[in-house]
Amino acid sequence: MTAAKKNWLNNLIFYFFSLFLFSSTFSIALSQISLGLALIVFLALIILTKKNFFEPELKYFYLAVGIYLLWNIIAALASGTPLKSLLMLKEEWLFLIIPIAVHLMRQRFYRSALLLMLSAGMILVSIYAIVQHYTGWHWFRSWAPPLASDQTYYASGGFHHYLTFGNYFAVAATFILAYAILQKENLTKNLNMLFVSAAILGLVSVVFSYSRMAVAALPLPVLFIAYLRGRKWLFSAIVLVLIVAASALIGMGELSFKFTDGLLQDISKSNQSSRLFIWDKTFALIKNKPLFGVGHGNFETAYAQLLDSSKGETINRPHAHNDVIDKAAVTGIPGAIAYLLIWVVLFWHLHRGWHNSQLSGSKRIFCAAAAVGSIAFFMTSLTEATFSDEEVRQLLMFVWAAGLYPLVADKAALKPPSQETS
Numbered sequence: 001m002t003a004a005k006k007n008w009l010n011n012l013i014f015y016f017f018s019l020f021l022f023s024s025t026f027s028i029a030l031s032q033i034s035l036g037l038a039l040i041v042f043l044a045l046i047i048l049t050k051k052n053f054f055e056p057e058l059k060y061f062y063l064a065v066g067i068y069l070l071w072n073i074i075a076a077l078a079s080g081t082p083l084k085s086l087l088m089l090k091e092e093w094l095f096l097i098i099p100i101a102v103h104l105m106r107q108r109f110y111r112s113a114l115l116l117m118l119s120a121g122m123i124l125v126s127i128y129a130i131v132q133h134y135t136g137w138h139w140f141r142s143w144a145p146p147l148a149s150d151q152t153y154y155a156s157g158g159f160h161h162y163l164t165f166g167n168y169f170a171v172a173a174t175f176i177l178a179y180a181i182l183q184k185e186n187l188t189k190n191l192n193m194l195f196v197s198a199a200i201l202g203l204v205s206v207v208f209s210y211s212r213m214a215v216a217a218l219p220l221p222v223l224f225i226a227y228l229r230g231r232k233w234l235f236s237a238i239v240l241v242l243i244v245a246a247s248a249l250i251g252m253g254e255l256s257f258k259f260t261d262g263l264l265q266d267i268s269k270s271n272q273s274s275r276l277f278i279w280d281k282t283f284a285l286i287k288n289k290p291l292f293g294v295g296h297g298n299f300e301t302a303y304a305q306l307l308d309s310s311k312g313e314t315i316n317r318p319h320a321h322n323d324v325i326d327k328a329a330v331t332g333i334p335g336a337i338a339y340l341l342i343w344v345v346l347f348w349h350l351h352r353g354w355h356n357s358q359l360s361g362s363k364r365i366f367c368a369a370a371a372v373g374s375i376a377f378f379m380t381s382l383t384e385a386t387f388s389d390e391e392v393r394q395l396l397m398f399v400w401a402a403g404l405y406p407l408v409a410d411k412a413a414l415k416p417p418s419q420e421t422s
Contacts, residue, residue: 175402
């Protein structure tokens with residue numbers, strides 16, 4: 001295959017993938033169409049070049065993903081509805097975002113452009129969400145977003161639900177903020193001010209979404225960024241977080257309710273919508289089928305059978321509102337362990353990249369930024385169905401790829417010293 005044809009295919013992958021990343025901030029339909037086109041061209045590149053794009057440096061990560069997928073298939077076959085459960089696994093194709101993004105990010109121009117596209121989408125949608133928060137304007141929707149008690153609206157951007165919007169922008173904003181802040185150079189250089197602007201607007205839009213867990217997930221990643229930057233930054237960040245949190249809780253009545261009376265309702269086992277009530281019912285599902293679970297697509301039916309109508313229990317649920325607990329219920333305890341294994345291996349890779357002094361600082365920053373975004377995602381998933389939201393999960397796959405790419409970007413730098421000198 002000639003170099004010109006290879007470059008043409010790489011450019012085509014980049015165009016489709018950059019459209020996917022940009023549109024992921026507001027449209028699941030457009031983002032998945034463009035991602036599908038990028039995948040088709042990527043597969044063509046693999047066939048024509050006969051190159052293995054599943055880098056051996058990431059073999060443990062891909063092995064963890066493989067174990068997770070294999071157990072999901074086994075659990076689906078062991079369920080009472082094998083065909084239905086297997087079809088529900090179609091969302092797992094989003095893992096293919098990782099090798100595509102890793103491949104693209106090895107080239108500096110592609111890498112910078114992808115971050116620019118994500119940031120541009122964040123800025124546009126965040127501005128729209130802020131306007132939406134005060135006006136209720138819902139682009140391309142026939143209904144307004146939920147009205148808050150203080151006559152403002154739950155910002156949801158272009159997404160169908162404000163929780164999905166809040167979770168998406170919590171991950172995106174913390175990831176971009178970490179990338180910008182951890183640069184050692186002046187923040188006005190190399191488009192860093194654009195990245196900072198995207199992050200700040202994203203953080204504001206998360207608060208305006210009134211998505212409680214997304215808002216609650218913001219302080220830890222922000223403080224972690226400051227910790228990585230230095231002690232002076234950490235002290236300033238603690239003060240800033242306390243001031244912003246106090247101002248938001250005092251000045252925004254709906255948000256204050258979410259963290260006071262709303263929180264008390266959500267930890268009451270007598271409330272059918274509380275997480276403790278849902279988890280208590282889900283643990284019963286896990287106890288009944290601890291090995292293979294109820295199977296994908298069967299949670300809602302199995303959960304309904306546990307409701308006691310004589311006690312007024314009538315609200316059904318399609319998800320356990322905690323990704324780890326949900327995996328245990330749907331695919332059994334081994335499935336939950338396989339899911340957690342991916343996270344363990346991921347953070348091991350990111351830790352290894354961040355502490356590898358032989359990698360350039362610009363590459364190590366991606367490891368830290370991916371860790372920050374992943375922390376925000378994992379925290380939202382403690383009380384939400386974040387991993388089941390395709391909009392948020394496809395962003396997570398890109399964030400993971402951004403953190404993993406440095407491990408293959410300069411293979412020589414990753415060799416032990418003894419190998420380098422031999």
